[in-house]
Structure formats: structure tokens, C-alpha cells
Amino acid sequence: MVTIKDVAKQAGVSVATVSRILNNLPGYSEETKQRVEQVIESIGYQPNAVARGLINRETKTIGVLVPDVSHLFANEVLAGIEERAHELGYTVMICKTNYRTRDYLQTLYEKRVDGIIMVSGTITPDEYKQIEMMKVPVVLVATQTNYPIRFLKVDDYQASYDAAAYLIKKGHSRIGMIAGTKEDAVATIPRVKGFTDALNDAGIKVTNEKITHGDYHFKSGIECMDQLLNNDPSITGVFCASDEMAAGALSFLYKQGIRVPEKLSLIGFDNTPTAEKAIPPLTTVAQPLYEMGRSSVQLLLDPSVTVNQIFPHQIVERDTVRSL
Structure with a gap:
């Protein structure tokens, strides 16, 4: 393995001089700089990011905490994060927290990351104390908190209100x-409130039997669709709070011989690849997940920006909602 000592020896300078050149510090001539850079290129020396970070307090590494990397919602955000980070010369360390957020915060602190992006999820008081102790920038994506941490997200209340209003506009009342x-x-909570407010504003009574709760994933969509139809077989439209639950609902309806949208209309939330690939393709509320991921990197690396960012949503019409 080529080391900084090998560079110094071949260039005829001290290790300290090579270190200063690598970290753009003064104390050498332009001729010396060119000679050292030529040696670095010729022998293929690659500076250790963490070692350099001890000097200039930057490792060019961003830590990303995400509850579930298998979730297509998170994948879209991660794609935007990785693309923008690469453009800016940063590497990304992705941690699937799975209820071990504090452990991973400590790991990222020990790795001396330059900042942390937290995708979805919530922050507990103990986790916030740990973030304060770390003294590194933190940005939230698709979530927010009462703590003073910058975030990017859509307006969940309004997006849900618009989804329900869309079904109402198509003639659905059940x-x-x-x-x-x-x-x-x-x-x-904001999505349920947006849904109920839209129905109430249209003069449609909302009962507890009309709302079921899953965990945003495929299997719970199957279970919740079954529960909804047991509660009220007359339902003609369903709003799902994630595309994956909507895909689960579609699967259940297919197995029951209930045609979509002829017998029942569905609208999802997120506009992940699942929505486009579903059969039939899923009408959904689109979040600009990729763009949010890209913007989170920019926000993270610019601490002077203190304004939270609310991104626009839109309804993408496909083939799972029909007019009555």
C-alpha cells in the first residue's frame, strides 16, 4: 500500500510538506507543489479521507439514516442524495436504523462525517441530545420535528386533502x-386530518369504520383493504397513504375478483416506481422524492440556509380511478 511517506521520499520533501499540499495549506513553493502532485499521480497515492479529516475537519462523507432501505419511497430519496453528493465530491454512508438510531448516530460521529441526513422517521429526546453533542449539521427529509432541525417535505395535510377531493370530484361519496x-x-395524523376535512367540507360523514391503519408496506395494504370492505362493502373509492399499501390493496382486490377501477377506485401516495408498474397503473399523489434527496444535500452543506422547505405535490392520473 502506497503511503504519504512514499510520496515524501520520492518527491524529496518532508511528510509535513506533502500533508500541507494535500490540505491546501501554505508553506511551499509552486514548484514543490507540482513535483509532489506528479509523484502522487505516478505512484497512485490515495489520501485517507478520515486521516485528512483530522487536519481540515472534513472527511467529505455524509451519513444517511433511513428506517428501511428496502422501502421504495426511501430508495428514491437515496438516489437523489447519492447523485448530488457525488457531484459535490462527497461519499455517502447509508445506515438502516431499524430502531437503532442512537447506535448509528454514534457510529457516524466516530466516522467524523461532515453532516447527517435523516430520511423519514421521528427523533426522540435522547436522540436529539445526541445530535446536539455531535455538533454536526443535520437535515430531515420527508419528516419534521419540534426541535430546531431543518427539514424538507411536502405538506402532508394538503396532499391528503387533495387526494380525497380528487375522488370526490370524480363522483365518489363512499x-x-x-x-x-x-x-x-x-x-x-396530518394525512388523516386532510382526508377527513376534505370529506367533511363536501358534506360527507366520516366514520371510524372508513379508516384503517397499516404500516406503509405491502402486506398491511392487503390486510387493511380486507378490513375496509368488511366494515363497509359499499365503498367505491379508497385513498392509500403509500403506494406500497395501495399495491397490497390491488393484490387483495384482484384475488377477490373485484375489478379496479370498474368496481372500486384507488389512489396512492408517493409516486414510487411501484405506482407506474402496478396493474393497472396506479393513480397517486406524487412527492418529488428524488429532488428532495438532492436538495437535502445542498441544504446540509450550506448551514447559512435556515429556512425549511415545503416541496410541491401533484396528482398523477393513471388507471385506477374512474368517474361515477
């Missing part, structure tokens, strides 16, 4: 919702 986990104050 509408159900497959919502996310009940304890999720960031997404579930």
Missing part, C-alpha cells in the same frame, strides 16, 4: 382510507 401507523404524528 370513500375509505388506508392510513399509516396511528402513532405517526409526522405523516399519519
Whole structure:
């Protein structure tokens, strides 16, 4: 393995001089700089990012915490993060937290990352204390908190309101919702409120039987669709709080011989690749997930920007909603 000592020896300078050149510090001539750079190129020396970070306090590494990397929602955000980070010369360290956020925060602190992006999820008081102790920039994507941490997301309340209003505009009045986990104050509560407010504003009574709760994943979509139809077989439209739950609902309806959209209309949320690949292709509320991922990197690396960012949503019409 080529080391900084090998570079110094071949260039005829001290290790300290090579280090200063690598970190753009003063104390050498232009001739010396060119000679050292030529040696580095010729012998293929690659500086260790962490070692350089000890000097200039930058490792050019961004840590990303995400609850579930298998979730297509997260994959779209991660794609945007990785692309923008690469353009700016940063590498990305992705950690699937799976309820071990504090452990991974400590790991990223030990790796001396330059900043952390947290995708979805919530922050506990203990986790926030740990973030404060780390003294590194943190940005949230598709979530927010009462703590002073910058975030990027869509307006979940308005997006859900618009989804329900879309079904109403298409002539549906017997509408159900497959919502996310009940304890999720960031997404579930505002989306349920947006849904119920839209129905109430249209003079449609909302009962508890019309709202079921899943966990944003495929299997829970199957279970919740079954529950909704057991509660009220007359439902003609369903709003699902994620595309994956909508895909689960579609699977259940297919197995029951209930045609979509002829017998029942569905609208999802996120506009992940699942929505486009579903059969029939899923009408959904689109979040600009990739763009949010890219923007989160820019926001993270510019601490002077303190304004939170609300991204626009839109309804992407495909083939799962029909007019009555």
C-alpha cells in the first residue's frame, strides 16, 4: 500500500510538506507543489479521507439514516442524495436504523462525517441530545420535528386533502382510507386530518369504520383493504397513504375478483416506481422524492440556509380511478 511517506521520499520533501499540499495549506513553493502532485499521480497515492479529516475537519462523507432501505419511497430519496453528493465530491454512508438510531448516530460521529441526513422517521429526546453533542449539521427529509432541525417535505395535510377531493370530484361519496401507523404524528395524523376535512367540507360523514391503519408496506395494504370492505362493502373509492399499501390493496382486490377501477377506485401516495408498474397503473399523489434527496444535500452543506422547505405535490392520473 502506497503511503504519504512514499510520496515524501520520492518527491524529496518532508511528510509535513506533502500533508500541507494535500490540505491546501501554505508553506511551499509552486514548484514543490507540482513535483509532489506528479509523484502522487505516478505512484497512485490515495489520501485517507478520515486521516485528512483530522487536519481540515472534513472527511467529505455524509451519513444517511433511513428506517428501511428496502422501502421504495426511501430508495428514491437515496438516489437523489447519492447523485448530488457525488457531484459535490462527497461519499455517502447509508445506515438502516431499524430502531437503532442512537447506535448509528454514534457510529457516524466516530466516522467524523461532515453532516447527517435523516430520511423519514421521528427523533426522540435522547436522540436529539445526541445530535446536539455531535455538533454536526443535520437535515430531515420527508419528516419534521419540534426541535430546531431543518427539514424538507411536502405538506402532508394538503396532499391528503387533495387526494380525497380528487375522488370526490370524480363522483365518489363512499370513500375509505388506508392510513399509516396511528402513532405517526409526522405523516399519519396530518394525512388523516386532510382526508377527513376534505370529506367533511363536501358534506360527507366520516366514520371510524372508513379508516384503517397499516404500516406503509405491502402486506398491511392487503390486510387493511380486507378490513375496509368488511366494515363497509359499499365503498367505491379508497385513498392509500403509500403506494406500497395501495399495491397490497390491488393484490387483495384482484384475488377477490373485484375489478379496479370498474368496481372500486384507488389512489396512492408517493409516486414510487411501484405506482407506474402496478396493474393497472396506479393513480397517486406524487412527492418529488428524488429532488428532495438532492436538495437535502445542498441544504446540509450550506448551514447559512435556515429556512425549511415545503416541496410541491401533484396528482398523477393513471388507471385506477374512474368517474361515477
